[in-house]
Amino acid sequence: MRKKVTSIEVARRAGVSQSTVSRVFSSGSLNVSSRARQQVLKAAQELGYQPNAIARMMSTRQTHIVGILMATITSPFYPYVLEKFLRELQAIDRQVLLFTASDNQSIDDLLPLALQYQVDALIITSATLSSEAAAASLRSGTPVILFNRATNEPNVSAVCADNLAGGRLAADVLLDSGHQRPGFVAGLQDTSTSQDRERGFIVRLRERGCTRVQRAQGHYTYESGYAAATDLLERAEPPDALFCANDIMALGAIDAIRAHGLRVGQDISVIGFDDIPMAAWGAYQLTTISQEVDTMIQRTIALMLDRIEKPDAPARIEHVSGRLILRTSVRGLTPTVNENGR
Amino acid sequence: MRKKVTSIEVARRAGVSQSTVSRVFSSGSLNVSSRARQQVLKAAQELGYQPNAIARMMSTRQTHIVGILMATITSPFYPYVLEKFLRELQAIDRQVLLFTASDNQSIDDLLPLALQYQVDALIITSATLSSEAAAASLRSGTPVILFNRATNEPNVSAVCADNLAGGRLAADVLLDSGHQRPGFVAGLQDTSTSQDRERGFIVRLRERGCTRVQRAQGHYTYESGYAAATDLLERAEPPDALFCANDIMALGAIDAIRAHGLRVGQDISVIGFDDIPMAAWGAYQLTTISQEVDTMIQRTIALMLDRIEKPDAPARIEHVSGRLILRTSVRGLTPTVNENGR
DNA sequence: TTGAAAGCGCTACCAA
DNA sequence: TTGGTAGCGCTTTCAA
Numbered sequence: 001m002r003k004k005v006t007s008i009e010v011a012r013r014a015g016v017s018q019s020t021v022s023r024v025f026s027s028g029s030l031n032v033s034s035r036a037r038q039q040v041l042k043a044a045q046e047l048g049y050q051p052n053a054i055a056r057m058m059s060t061r062q063t064h065i066v067g068i069l070m071a072t073i074t075s076p077f078y079p080y081v082l083e084k085f086l087r088e089l090q091a092i093d094r095q096v097l098l099f100t101a102s103d104n105q106s107i108d109d110l111l112p113l114a115l116q117y118q119v120d121a122l123i124i125t126s127a128t129l130s131s132e133a134a135a136a137s138l139r140s141g142t143p144v145i146l147f148n149r150a151t152n153e154p155n156v157s158a159v160c161a162d163n164l165a166g167g168r169l170a171a172d173v174l175l176d177s178g179h180q181r182p183g184f185v186a187g188l189q190d191t192s193t194s195q196d197r198e199r200g201f202i203v204r205l206r207e208r209g210c211t212r213v214q215r216a217q218g219h220y221t222y223e224s225g226y227a228a229a230t231d232l233l234e235r236a237e238p239p240d241a242l243f244c245a246n247d248i249m250a251l252g253a254i255d256a257i258r259a260h261g262l263r264v265g266q267d268i269s270v271i272g273f274d275d276i277p278m279a280a281w282g283a284y285q286l287t288t289i290s291q292e293v294d295t296m297i298q299r300t301i302a303l304m305l306d307r308i309e310k311p312d313a314p315a316r317i318e319h320v321s322g323r324l325i326l327r328t329s330v331r332g333l334t335p336t337v338n339e340n341g342r
Numbered sequence: 343m344r345k346k347v348t349s350i351e352v353a354r355r356a357g358v359s360q361s362t363v364s365r366v367f368s369s370g371s372l373n374v375s376s377r378a379r380q381q382v383l384k385a386a387q388e389l390g391y392q393p394n395a396i397a398r399m400m401s402t403r404q405t406h407i408v409g410i411l412m413a414t415i416t417s418p419f420y421p422y423v424l425e426k427f428l429r430e431l432q433a434i435d436r437q438v439l440l441f442t443a444s445d446n447q448s449i450d451d452l453l454p455l456a457l458q459y460q461v462d463a464l465i466i467t468s469a470t471l472s473s474e475a476a477a478a479s480l481r482s483g484t485p486v487i488l489f490n491r492a493t494n495e496p497n498v499s500a501v502c503a504d505n506l507a508g509g510r511l512a513a514d515v516l517l518d519s520g521h522q523r524p525g526f527v528a529g530l531q532d533t534s535t536s537q538d539r540e541r542g543f544i545v546r547l548r549e550r551g552c553t554r555v556q557r558a559q560g561h562y563t564y565e566s567g568y569a570a571a572t573d574l575l576e577r578a579e580p581p582d583a584l585f586c587a588n589d590i591m592a593l594g595a596i597d598a599i600r601a602h603g604l605r606v607g608q609d610i611s612v613i614g615f616d617d618i619p620m621a622a623w624g625a626y627q628l629t630t631i632s633q634e635v636d637t638m639i640q641r642t643i644a645l646m647l648d649r650i651e652k653p654d655a656p657a658r659i660e661h662v663s664g665r666l667i668l669r670t671s672v673r674g675l676t677p678t679v680n681e682n683g684r
Numbered sequence: 685t686t687g688a689a690a691g692c693g694c695t696a697c698c699a700a
Numbered sequence: 701t702t703g704g705t706a707g708c709g710c711t712t713t714c715a716a
Binding site: 358359360361362365373374375378397399400401402403 | 701702703704705707708709710
Binding site for chain 1: 346392407415418420424440441442478481564568597598
């Protein structure tokens, strides 16, 4: 049992050359007589032979492995992203080597590691790339695609939601439904997602004459949303509506609001961003702006395949716009869209 | 940029042999004069050399890659499991090749694929292994460990929560707090987790004289928990307490109960299993039985390392018992434990 | 359609 | 401490 069976042993047993065995298991059995193929298959079956993928990578110099670097797997949005990536990549016969990093620092440490594995491409989610890291990836000739983060690096492609437009949409929604004092709960300070959502929101509010916006800092977790909302509610003139940079903070905000004895969607409105499944749960019914994960992922993979094929093609940034998902957490708006979490 | 730099080029530039370059990058620079090492490092730096991990695997016949096969990444319990596994494995210098499967069928298809990658070991979560698959893994000499599933296969190790004890605990909790008509919401029919939790629950209830237990079938999702609870509530003599086979169904049940105008923890009690972060959220405050993920994962990795070292050691099954996490969804019990989601 | 043989980029052994 | 060299298990020419 211990010993791995190699193509040589199969060849011996089948009475053919090792080359023939290789042909049977690679090029779709091209240029192999069906008699030889039968024999090889039979011998392989009997010996329990499986081709050694590592050796194959070695000679073809193609691993068919995609590296995924994910900073925050547990934030409820990302498991969907990961699962979808896996399915799509498995479907096109690519395997996934997964890395996780706690902060942007470790991304820089992990990148060379991923490159050592000769991945065909690297997808980085929920993290930013330093310029040095970008340079290293460029030098190695490994395409890098950012998912859900913008970047200024030339030569690094990215796919993200249209966060600016999303922020503007949130502003319009709140103003249209008659709110006067909107507040903003920010996500992690140094993320392009939070920055852009905030900027779109503020700019649009200003365009429509609303200049005083209260703000509290969160960091994309339930607890930080709870804390930020509490902070905002206890100020002298609390907001009458909250735009939270992601759904999970919005859920925390809702619970904080209720803990203050206020009713969400009546006394105060809340709007989120992402449309995670929990946003549709009975206890929350969160109105939010969706991230079109499926589309974003398809684009990411398309971009990736493109760069694997034409490594010298210029990098591209793509934006995917979200939709307003109407539920009951913003007052004066009635759900019309079809309701299913995801 | 395109071309990958090899150790030969580094050797040439550093004026040493290729063997020396190899030594510098492998055996911790053992048996290399510090002068030679300096030169090699300098040359490598200048050329942007990174050792090729695939080639290394090829000669050492050790990939240092662990395969993880995960059926349901998006069920809220699993992202934590995955992240924890990644951190722990990265910490001991092992990489993770991740596979996902939609059902037990595809597990069987994925297993040979994972084996082709010569993974040092395979961890399978939230899925069961057919006997043929177990045999295949055995023949290949690759250790397989099940996480969170029991198994009867000899030669397959497993780590899971003590589900039987958990079910008994749930029964005791409900009876001790004066409930008369407990009901059970089952998870996926064919999972050992749901079966064992149910069995422990029923057996203990019976031991204490409670024989009539109503039951509804769910499948480990929020929606199915909602539906199952609705079903139970609308029966002639609805239960006064619900034990749900996992937390996410319990949350669905809570929302269903509220939709019926009943108060959770007063009119009817709910107890879950897992202790996912959402169970601690303000809107739910779910009393539940924890799965000690960290411990379970450490055990899994220990088991794995053990079998990698001694492939002929017998398989082992380990159980990790959970704790009662008191919140407010079961009436008559007051939270005492320290409160933080995870 | 087949087989022989030359790599792929490393590690590890052996001799110096 | 060094360098030379023989693999690791495949794929892929090249000739036959």
